[in-house]
Amino acid sequence: xxxxxxxxxxxxxxxxxxxxxxxxxxxxxxxxxxxxxxxxxxxxxxxxxxxxxxxxxxxxxxxxxxxxxxxxxxxxxxxxxxxxxxxxxxxxxxxxxxxxxxxxxxxxxxxxxxxxxxxxxxxxxxxxxxxxxxxxxxxxxxxxxxxxxxxxxxxxxxxxxxxxxxxxxxxxxxxxxxxxxxxxxxxxxxxxxxxxxxxxxxxxxxxxxxxxxxxxxxxxxxxxxxxxxxxxxxxxxxxxxxxxxxxxxxxxxxxxxxxxxxxxxxxxxxxxxxxxxxxxxxxxxxxxxxxxxxxxxxxxxxxxxxxx
Numbered sequence: 430x431x432x433x434x435x436x437x438x439x440x441x442x443x444x445x446x447x448x449x450x451x452x453x454x455x456x457x458x459x460x461x462x463x464x465x466x467x468x469x470x471x472x473x474x475x476x477x478x479x480x481x482x483x484x485x486x487x488x489x490x491x492x493x494x495x496x497x498x499x500x501x502x503x504x505x506x507x508x509x510x511x512x513x514x515x516x517x518x519x520x521x522x523x524x525x526x527x528x529x530x531x532x533x534x535x536x537x538x539x540x541x542x543x544x545x546x547x548x549x550x551x552x553x554x555x556x557x558x559x560x561x562x563x564x565x566x567x568x569x570x571x572x573x574x575x576x577x578x579x580x581x582x583x584x585x586x587x588x589x590x591x592x593x594x595x596x597x598x599x600x601x602x603x604x605x606x607x608x609x610x611x612x613x614x615x616x617x618x619x620x621x622x623x624x625x626x627x628x629x630x631x632x633x634x635x636x637x638x639x640x641x642x643x644x645x646x647x648x649x650x651x652x653x654x655x656x657x658x659x660x661x662x663x664x665x666x667x668x669x670x671x672x673x674x675x676x677x678x679x680x681x682x683x684x685x686x687x688x689x690x691x692x693x694x695x696x697x698x699x700x701x702x703x704x705x706x707x708x709x710x711x712x713x714x715x716x717x718x719x720x721x722x723x724x725x726x727x728x729x730x731x732x733x734x735x736x737x
Contacts, residue, residue, distance in 0.1 A: 454486030458543060463488075464707035465526070466544060466686065468700035475541065476698075480707065482526070490543060501610045505546040507534045509604035510687050510705075515714030519687060522708050527695045535688040544702060546685035548605050555615035555625075556675035556723050562622045564671040570736065571664040581653045582735070584664055589647035590729040592616065594628050597639045600720035602681040609633040612679055614642075616725055622671045623727050632679060634719050647730060656735045667731035672724060679719040682712060 456477065459466070463477040463485055475488040510516065511534065523532075536546035571584075594614065611631055618625040630642035656662045688702045695701075709715040 455489050456486055457489050459488050460485055464704045466688075466702040466704075467696075467698040468541070470699060475544070488543070501551070501612060502547050502549040503605055503608050503610075504537050505548045505604070505683050505685065507536045507687075509548065510534065510536055510546065510683065512603045512717065513683055513705075513709070513715050514717070515709040515711070518714065519703055519705065519708050522703060523689045523701065527689065527691065527701050530695060531692040533690045533692075535690055536686070538688055541686070541688070541702075544686040544688075546683070546687060546705065548681050548683050550605070550608075550610035550612055550719075551680045551682060552613040552627075553615065553677045553679045553721075555617040556677040556725075558617065558619065558673060558675045560674060562619055562671045562673040564622065564669060566667050566669045568665055569668050571666075571733075580655060580658050582656045582662070583651055583653050584733060585649055586652045586666075586733045587647055587649045588730045588732060590623060590727050591647055592623070592626065592628060592644040593641065593726045594630070594643075595639055595641045595724045596630060596632055596677075596721045597723075598632070598634070598636055598719060598721050599676070600718070601636050602634050602679070602719040603717040604683070605634050605681050607633070607635055610679070614677060614723070616673075619671075619673060622669075622673065623725075623729075632719070632721065634681070652733065654733060654735045657737055662735040662737035664733050665736045666733045669727075669729045669731070671727045671729075673727070675723045675725070677721055677723060679721070680712075680716045681719065683709075683715040 460477055462479050464480045465478040465482065466488070467476045467478070468474075469476055477485040477488050479485055510519075513519070538544075594616070596614065609631055611629065613627045613629050615627045616623060616625065626644065626646065628642045628644045630640055632638075632640050654664070684706050686702045686704055688700055690700045693699075705715055
């Protein structure tokens, strides 16, 4: 009898253990390995899946979802998503996963603030120089004279280069037309003209729009100049001005989630999403380019010399 009671108790415990439900995996924010999402109409929750379609868990709402609006990023519209070079690949992936039924393409749905779609402008990199720079050199004289009592005199000297650049849009990016972004434009080293540098500029994705930017890299310091003892001298220095022409491009790169909202339920859900950068891993497939012509003017002050 005791043995029977022990076996019965063990069986009851095993049944209770098996009856205890396993907690469903959940994440605050979309897990990194997720490349597909679904919206469950019944529970009103977002469900995450990996690239193979394996269920990962529930995506809990984040109280402060991370967004990159402003600066060099803006919201990606559904119409702009369709203009991406790799859109056909995204669309075909959706058809392969969930069928080719009637759907509506949606981005940045207010119901899913944690799954935004954005387009971000990246820095332009170095411009491509077009031809040889046009340069002139002039000798200038300071308004003041210097005197030396022991063979030298001190003077405040300003040397270095001041850059002024104008960018004119020669081709709009197909997406984010009209958007103004803050990017860096690289100026490569040009022998006997400039050293390598970069300029920050605002640029608007509108054909023929022009923007200017400046970077003053001149410095002022006190230096000693050799002068004859008890002599009185002027101060001269060379000023070299150059105009360099070139061209460059600003990539506008899409990222985030595109929702395919079906009219009829497919694979248990009406709304499915794909992660752009996971499906289009080649950046060129999710990028369009703003192209611009650039005119860079430089003014370079040489070292001061006594003119006695």
